[in-house]
Amino acid sequence: MLRALCFILLSFIISSCGVKQTPSINKVNINQNWKFKVVKANVANDSWEQVSLPHTPKIEPMVVNDQWQGDAIYEKTLDISPTWKDKKVFIRFEAAMSHAQVWLNDTKLGEHLGGYLPFTYDLTDLISETKPNIIKVKLSNLDNPIIGPKPLNKLDFNTYGGLYRDVNLIIKDRLYITDEMQANKVASGGIFVTYPKVSVKTSTINVKTHIANDYKQSKDFTLKQKVYFNNELVAETSDDSLSLQANDNHQYNQILNIENAHLWSPNSPNLYQLSTEIYLGDELVEQKNTRIGIRKFEFNAKHKLLINGEKTFLRGVNRHQEYPHVGYATSAQADYRDAVKIKSAGFDYVRLSHYPHSKAFMDAADELGLVLIDAILGWQYYLENPEFKQQIINTCHDLIRRDRNHASVLAWECSLNESWMPEPFIADLHRAVKLEDPTGFSAGWQLGYDLYLQARQHRQKHYEVPTQPYNVSEYGDWEYYAQNAGLNQDSWSDLKEEERTSRQLLSAGEARLLQQARNLQEAHNDNLSFPAFADGYWVMFDYNRGYADDLESSGIMSLYRLPKYSYYFYQSQRSPQIKSDKFDSGPMVFIASEWNGHSSNNVRVFSNADEVELWLNNTLIAKQKPTQNKLSSHLNHPPFEFAMQQFKPGQLKAKAFIDGELVAEHSVTTAGEPAGIKLSIDISGQLPAVGVKDVVFAYAQLVDSKGNLVHTNGEEIHFSTTGDIEIVYSSDSLTEQGKAAVLLRIGESLKGGTIQASSSALNIKSSPLQFENLSN
Incomplete structure (x- = not known):
């Protein structure tokens, strides 16, 4: 709603500046x-x-x-x-x-x-x-050797099917800005924005606009660039007259200088609006808006990443774009919610594994401050075939053409992940990146690219001191799951003990969720001892695998986007000084315990504060600084570990302090029997949207008679809806850590829309939740 109002306001401002609006665009x-x-x-x-x-x-x-x-x-x-x-x-x-x-x-x-x-x-x-x-x-969507990757029955993720993203008719004047995909020109087509000079004092924007003339005679016209920040015009080009012959096309180059520039970075994701306008005489025949961020990615002599000159380590995560039940057929709002969850978890970087994700997710990354490595489709599959190799090279070109104006993109992973590629083919892919984006970086898991991406399980067997920028592309899962380097993941041999793995469902219980968090802490701490500019945990959300009969459950959130303890470990690694009204941020503290008779007496608390007090039933147990050991030697904010002599039922409360000031609290209470259900809708920065097939999660939390959370697993909860709200797959769901989830599809109206949850076995039900009353 806010973004729509901004667009309306921008349109008014443009109109007030003398632009003749036209319905032809x-x-x-x-x-x-x-x-x-x-x-x-x-x-x-x-x-x-x-x-x-x-x-x-x-x-x-x-x-x-x-x-x-x-x-x-x-x-x-x-x-x-x-x-x-x-x-x-x-x-x-x-x-x-x-x-x-x-x-x-x-x-x-x-x-x-x-x-x-x-x-x-x-x-x-x-x-x-x-x-x-x-x-x-x-x-x-049948297996296709020219497209790749592996056949589905050997693939470690699902590709789904259908027309799962938007289809649009685009109507233009016969003198028009071309479509970057349809033009099919190297480093051209549509609009291409680069930044020859980046500084707060003065930044330079270079706008290349590809225009075609489909009239039967030459046309004189004016091409105008205008740049807005917070709806205020801050720069524009002159009104020089241009000419284009009939049935011809040309790329025009224009420069704008931005004084007192607001630069884009993960902690300050400032965005400008570029308005590109074509006039025939004084008639506006096309206006195209491009959201841009002024920033500079570079590496110093020690291969450290500099963003606008500031040394930056990127703590990140890999993401699959899959949703339960609907696969890839999600809404722009659902993609935005995923991005909010990733940013809220303490991450500033996402590797888009192992294929191009939606423009909506990339728009969200621009807005929220998530640096991206943008990847083509590829995983453990290479074919020595000219058609296959040309398809991959074409995909690299198309990826860059679609995404080159996103402020969030750090590098182009035009590489077939974990697929052994011959050096000439790597050289061809690297060359394709440089042709399409001469100032951009290529990235791949083999040598021959600008940035070297190496998974931790590969590093443990094949590490050499890097001589180029180095990124730990994946970690925390496979090395705790199997005894090999992970190039044959459809093989079930050499697996480690189940209780030691990072693959733990939300319903696995406190001990196993703590084990997952311990694995991630150990691995992330280890990564920080290597000369890497970034690391990316595998993976953000649990997901389905084409060849397996279970979920890949190494996510720090479940398939239904519910957090595990590991989520809060990463959240604690973000500085408490970083604050935003768009995602969870600032000081935090979290007790990783259900605090019942089966709980560990060694209570782990995640916080980004200096000190934490732990209280039991209003009695102070201890006030401690972070626990220092070999698993935390390089962490920004190691966990706090409190040794309890024995379990006593009641309330555990953690109080977090920075410079002696109380900044955050969290409590966990020993729960009684389930006596009620509390309903919630996952909003994550985007209210349910009507008319766009939006999909949102609904959660039913078991509570006892005092309102305390009950962590029972396996209780069946039945959901029902009224109005134009549809349960996508099944009305019944089992609780995980006391919470059941369903996926809802929003129809044409929220009016009269409600959801209710009940348990016949427990003889309890929730109050109806009304969608019209939801708010951010």
């Missing part, structure tokens, strides 16, 4: 009213299903061990306005899994390989004026 979302059917044995059945996008061909169970694969057809009748007759009309698919063939009426527009990046077709000369215009998409 349009982006029409066409996510609604598609027909869908599955093709079986190369014959499509006659039963069409009415769907809207984002769409997945199958709603999956929580554990996906039989993901749908096959061919499917989507069709939609386009609503073509008569006012578009003399305009350019394009259709842009933000993603389609994974081999797409597209037709308009009887004309095949083309084919696209790869399920994660956009593709665009020009419909202008193919639109019929006498009959309905039907767009048809045939999709196959």
Whole structure:
């Protein structure tokens, strides 16, 4: 809502500056009213299903061990306005899994390989004026050796299917800014922004704009760049006249200087709005807005990362974009909530493993201050085949074209992760990065890239002192799970003891969740003793694996985005001085205990404070500084460990102090029997959104008669809804640490929408929660 108001205000400001607004510039979302059917044995059945996008061909169970694969057809009748007759009309698919063939009426527009990046077709000369215009998409998500990665039955993650991101019609004047994907030009197409000079005093913005003239005669025009900060115009180019011949295209280069620049960094993610405008005479025929952040990534002689000249270590995490049940078919709001959770957990960096994630997530990273390593699809699969290699190189080009203007992108991982690639192919991929983004960094898990990404399990067997910037790309999972370096993860041999692994479900119990947190502490502490500029824990959220019959549960949050103890360990590593109203931040303290008869008497407390007091039933146990040992020698904020003589029921309370001042408190109370249910909706910075197929989590927490949290596992909770709120898969869910979760899909209205939870076995139920009353 806030961002929408800002856009409206910006439009008003632009209008007040003398811009003649024109209805000829349009982006029409066409996510609604598609027909869908599955093709079986190369014959499509006659039963069409009415769907809207984002769409997945199958709603999956929580554990996906039989993901749908096959061919499917989507069709939609386009609503073509008569006012578009003399305009350019394009259709842009933000993603389609994974081999797409597209037709308009009887004309095949083309084919696209790869399920994660956009593709665009020009419909202008193919639109019929006498009959309905039907767009048809045939999709196959079957294993494809040219696309990769491994076949699904050997793959360690799921790729799902369908038209799972937006589809838009884009209507433009015949003199227009090109689409960066459709133009298919190296370091060109659309708008490309770089920063030749970055300083607070004066920064320089270089804007390259690729324009095409589809008129039958040359055109004189004005190309104007305007830069806004907090809706205030801070720089603009002059009104120099330009000319472009008929049926020609050209990339124009323009420079703007920004005085008293607000630079982008993880702790200060300042963003500007660049407005690119084309005028024919005094008529505005196109306006394109690009959100940008002025920043400089570089490395010093010791391979330390400098952001705007300041030495920075990036504590990060890997993310899979999967949601339960709907796979990749999530909303922009759901992606934003994921980003808020990652930032709230104390991370400033995300490796987008192992494929391109949505633009919505990258927009959120720009806004929240998450540095990204942006990756192409690849995992433990290489094919010595010219078509395969060209597909991978093409994907690298397309990835950079889509994402090059994001302030958050540190490097391009144009590398097939954990896939042994020959040196000439690595050189080709590195060259592709430099062609598309001459000032950007390439990254890969083998030598030959600007940045070297090495997983901790590989380091333990193959470490050499790095001679280039070094990133611990993954850690904390595999080295506690198996005895090998992790290049054959579909093999079940050499596994370690189950109670020692980092793969612990939220329902695994206090002891195993503490073990996971101990593993992560040990591994992160170890990483800090190496010359790395960043490390990325594997992984943020539990996720499904194509070849396995269980969840990969090394996440610091569950598949349903509920935190484990490890979440609070990482949160404690962030400085208490960092504060934001967009995510959890500032001083924190957390007691990692259920405090019942099965709890450890060695109570672990996570905090970023100087000292912590632990109280039991209002009696002070001890006031301590962080516990120093070999597992914490390099940590910013080691955990506090309190030795309790014995368990006594009641309330444990932790009080955190900085410079003697109380800054945070947390308490845990021995719970009685479940006597009630408290409901909540996961908002995480974004209220449920209507009309966009938003998906949100609802949580039912068991409480005793005094309102204390009950940590019981395996209790069945039944959910029910009213209004235009849909439970996506099942109305029944089992508690983990006393909390049950379901995924909800939001319809066209929140009015009258409620959710309620009950347990027939416990004979308890919640009060209805009303969606209209939710707030941030």
